[in-house]
Amino acid sequence: MPATPARPRPSADVTVPDDVTDLMLWRLAFDVAVEHQRGPDGHCTNLRCTGQDGPCDAAIQAARALRAARRPATSTPPKPIPRTTRTTTPRPTTAFHQHHGPAIGRANVTTPNAGRFTGWFTHTATAAANRRRTQLPRRVPGAAQAAA
Numbered sequence: 001m002p003a004t005p006a007r008p009r010p011s012a013d014v015t016v017p018d019d020v021t022d023l024m025l026w027r028l029a030f031d032v033a034v035e036h037q038r039g040p041d042g043h044c045t046n047l048r049c050t051g052q053d054g055p056c057d058a059a060i061q062a063a064r065a066l067r068a069a070r071r072p073a074t075s076t077p078p079k080p081i082p083r084t085t086r087t088t089t090p091r092p093t094t095a096f097h098q099h100h101g102p103a104i105g106r107a108n109v110t111t112p113n114a115g116r117f118t119g120w121f122t123h124t125a126t127a128a129a130n131r132r133r134t135q136l137p138r139r140v141p142g143a144a145q146a147a148a
Contacts, residue, residue: 009027009031010030010034011026011027011028011030011031014030017070019071019073020069020070020071021069021070021071022068022069023069025065025068026065026069026070028065029063029069030062030066032058032061032062033059033066036049036055036058036062038055038059042054044058046058
């Protein structure tokens with residue numbers, strides 16, 4: 001028996017609004033909201049919500065997630081950043097390059113232990129890995145049962 005193809009999600013054919021910040025949350029919330037529509041009698045049409053009056057819990061949470069997935073609406077449009085047309089003179093950097101001591105407000109950093117590496121790959125570790133392993137005496141399968 002061949003497997004039945006999965007139903008297409010309702011959010012697959014819908015254009016996503018420009019102010020959506022979380023695409024996955026918006027698509028999932030949209031799919032849940034479509035599946036939990038109220039019928040003509042005011043009850044949810046989804047079989048999981050039989051007998052619930054008004055919008056079901058899933059529809060309420062889906063509406064909340066749809067709002068959370070979008071950028072909050074602002075009453076005024078964002079102000080454009082003003083661009084200056086005047087040229088600014090660069091700061092003199094000669095004082096920075098003339099300083100030859102430790103930086104003020106910074107701690108002295110000691111040099112790393114060059115030549116004294118004590119890590120995973122020491123001489124004793126490689127020697128132990130290359131050492132020939134002692135062989136166990138060869139046992140014949142079933143010899144213990146034959147002796148009994």
